[in-house]
Amino acid sequence: MNIGIMDFLATSALLFAIGFFGILVRRNTLVVYMCLELMLNAVTIALVAFSRYNGTMDGNVFVFFIITVAAAEVAVGLAIIVALFRRRHTIQLPQLNLLKH
Amino acid sequence: MVDFLFYIFATLTLGSAAMVVLSRNPVNAAMFLIVSMVGVASLFVLLSAFFLAVLQVLVYAGAVVVLFLFVVMLLDEEDKRRVSPGKLNSVASVVALVLLLLGAFSIVISPDLVVPGMAEPRTLGTTEAVGANPSEYGYHLFTTYMLPFQVAGFLLLVAMIGVILVSRKYRDDSEVPARS
Structure with a gap:
């Protein structure tokens, strides 16, 4: 067993970076939301790894709360996207520029 | 064996995350x-957080992604007006990605990184896997984390009310929600 905490942290950092890149580069609001979920998951990996290697419980409980908040956030966010689509008939980010002009 | 599994699961997670993007x-x-979520859940299993792995599959793969698929089908945009990123x-995204990776890895590979409460580097064998026991979650949720637990409950209630309010029927192109 040579896997240390650093390997898990590196995985977490990579996953966070991929999600961050996706948020910046994608134009579809739904896919941007999926990338947001990826970033949340990256944080949970880091927290569970810290918790495991320290032999404490706090990180695990924190992940529990993160999952709860993520579920609520996805429900509200998708409802907002549906409402947005009803009014603007698009969910592409470059066309949602009402505040810009 | 566990090393081998770790590399498989990490590759699975990261590869499918890249495919999401x-x-x-x-x-x-x-x-x-x-x-990707299932890969994260298997990483949790490697860290012997079995309860969180089950929760991850149930909530993310079971509820969140189904909700995503439902909304994708509902909107049915079919890329009529495909917009390519400028x-x-x-370029800005790639630069940001590289900067973020550099920053993260400079932290990860720096030799003087000290995790609080962790004097010497520990391995999975030396520490007790407290997260493997689901009753630990119950104990901590109802003692140390009682207040955040209550707040999370209210958060779910508020989110439910918010979703109902946001997704009420609107009149055609009118600002005000239709009175029921």
Whole structure:
């Protein structure tokens, strides 16, 4: 067993970076939301790894709360996207520029 | 063996996460999101957080991605007006990605990184896997984390009310929600 905490942290950092890149580069609001979920998951990996290697419980409980908040956030966010689509008939980010002009 | 499993699961997670970003079709992106979530859940199993792994599969693969797929089907945009990311934006994203990776790895590979409460580097064998026991979660949720637990409950209630309010029927192109 040579896997240390650093390997898990590196995985977490990579996953966070991929999600961050996706948020910046994608134009579809739904896919941007999926990338947001990826970033949340990256944080949970880091927290569970810290918790495991320290032999404490706090990180695990924190992940529990993160999952709860993520579920609520996805429900509200998708409802907002549906409402947005009803009014603007698009969910592409470059066309949602009402505040810009 | 565990090392081998770790590399498999990490590759699975990261590869399908990359496919979420790269795939053109939102439905494919949601499917790869499921694979990525399952990969994260298996990493949790390697860290012997079995309860969190089950929760991850149930909540993310079971509820969140289904919700995503439902909304993708509901909106049915079919890329009528396909918008490609602007050149400047793509370059900026790649630069941001590289900067973020550099920053993260400079922290990860720095030798003087000290995790609080962790004097010497520990391995999985030396520490007790407290997260493997589901009753630990119950104990901590109802003692140390009682207040956040209550707040999370209210958060779910508020989110439910908010979703009902936001998704009420609107009149055609009118600002005000229709009175029921």
